[in-house]
Amino acid sequence: MxxxxxxxxxxxxxxxxxxFSKDRLSQDCFSFFVDSEQLGIIRDDILIHFERFPSVFDVNRTNRTVKLSDTLKTSETRSEAMERVLIQLRDEKVIKCLQGWRNECYSVTKNFMETPVFAIERAAAGLLGVKxxxxxxxxxxxxxxxxxxxxxxxxxxxxxxxxxxxxxxxxxxxxxxxxxxxxxxxxxxxxxxxxxxxxxxxxxxxxxxxxxxxxxxxxxxxxxxxxxxxxxxxxxxxxxxxxxxxxxxxxxxxxxxxxxxxxxxxxxxxxxxxxxxxxxxxxxxxxxxxxxxxxxxxxxx
CATH class of the missing domain: 3.90.79.10 (Nucleoside Triphosphate Pyrophosphohydrolase)
Structure with a gap:
């Protein structure tokens, strides 16, 4: 009872x-962008791992933003780059949730049923805070x-x-x-x-x-x-x-x-x-x- x-x-x-509190955006979280669209939120404890891959993630700690590299111009190239990063982090065993790798991908979009901006391994979706x-x-x-x-x-x-x-x-x-x-x-x-x-x-x-x-x-x-x-x-x-x-x-x-x-x-x-x-x-x-x-x-x- x-x-x-x-x-x-x-x-x-x-x-x-x-x-999650919106106040966190000015404390220990960073807004995640692809082109000019915000698609997620990344915690600082997770971002320290992504910063190791500057060819994929453009990090601006002053503005508290993370942007997927402008060199990645298609859904396919973004998905492939993201998968390479996540597989390396998984194999290094530095992020616990990646040990639950499912070989199942989620579409990342700004709004439901839009054309995917890229795809991400399901076990990793929470790392980018995407919808x-x-x-x-x-x-x-x-x-x-x-x-x-x-x-x-x-x-x-x-x-x-x-x-x-x-x-x-x-x-x-x-x-x-x-x-x-x-x-x-x-x-x-x-x-x-x-x-x-x-x-x-x-x-x-x-x-x-x-x-x-x-x-x-x-x-x-x-x-x-x-x-x-x-x-x-x-x-x-x-x-x-x-x-x-x-x-x-x-x-x-x-x-x-x-x-x-x-x-x-x-x-x-x-x-x-x-x-x-x-x-x-x-x-x-x-x-x-x-x-x-x-x-x-x-x-x-």
């Missing part, structure tokens, strides 16, 4: 998921006006947030993928939900937050999907991303959100589910408006 009011506990969690996009699906069914939700537990072998509670299926959006393609793929791989069922998922909006941890900075937008499944449907782990699944009532999920067991962004996604389905009432929750606004953060670039 929550030791403090549930709404206050969730407001505190929202703040934890938005740890990232993910897709999350909540599978549920209704019985006698009660909502029941399928909640996953991440494998203890996961590179990030091992053993924590998660949504039914989720994944980052790789190069060349769109939100629907991504969620259909993740549904089958993580939860054994076949395409003939997952294509019925409804796109229901987004949440956004600016998370920070030892891996770097994560200004992230997640595209959300709801999938109402038959009562006899049971998801099953397929690709070792998930360890098991639980079917909990909405009230049980609400209580568990206070436990600290959920992967941080997944708790925000379930909070959004409770709000959208009217399972959280402004008549009974004094902090309702703060909860609604808190899961739709803006980024400083």
């Amino acid at each position: 929550c030791s403090i009011p549930w709404g206050q506990k969730m407001v505190e969690h929202i703040h934890k998921c938005n740890r 990232q996009y993910g897709c999350h699906l909540s599978a549920y069914y209704r019985s006698d006006s009660e909502y029941y939700m399928w909640i996953g537990r991440r494998s203890p072998q996961k590179q990030t947030f091992p053993g924590m509670l998660d949504n039914t299926a989720a994944g980052g959006m790789s190069v060349g993928m769109n939100p629907t393609d991504t969620i259909v793929k993740e549904c089958q791989e993580e939860a054994g939900i076949l395409p003939e069922l997952s294509v019925k998922a409804c796109s229901v909006g987004t949440i956004s937050y600016f998370y920070e941890d030892e891996r770097g900075l994560f200004p992230e937008t997640d595209f959300l999907f709801d999938l109402e499944v038959p009562r006899d449907f049971i998801p099953r782990p397929i690709d070792e991303e998930m360890a098991e699944f639980y079917c909990w009532s909405a009230n049980e999920v609400k209580t568990k959100l206070c436990s600290g067991e959920f992967k941080p962004n997944c708790a925000l996604i379930l909070l959004d589910f409770l709000i959208r389905h009217g399972l959280l009432s402004p008549d009974k929750e004094p902090l309702y408006s703060q909860l609604v606004s808190g899961i739709h953060n803006s980024f400083p670039f």
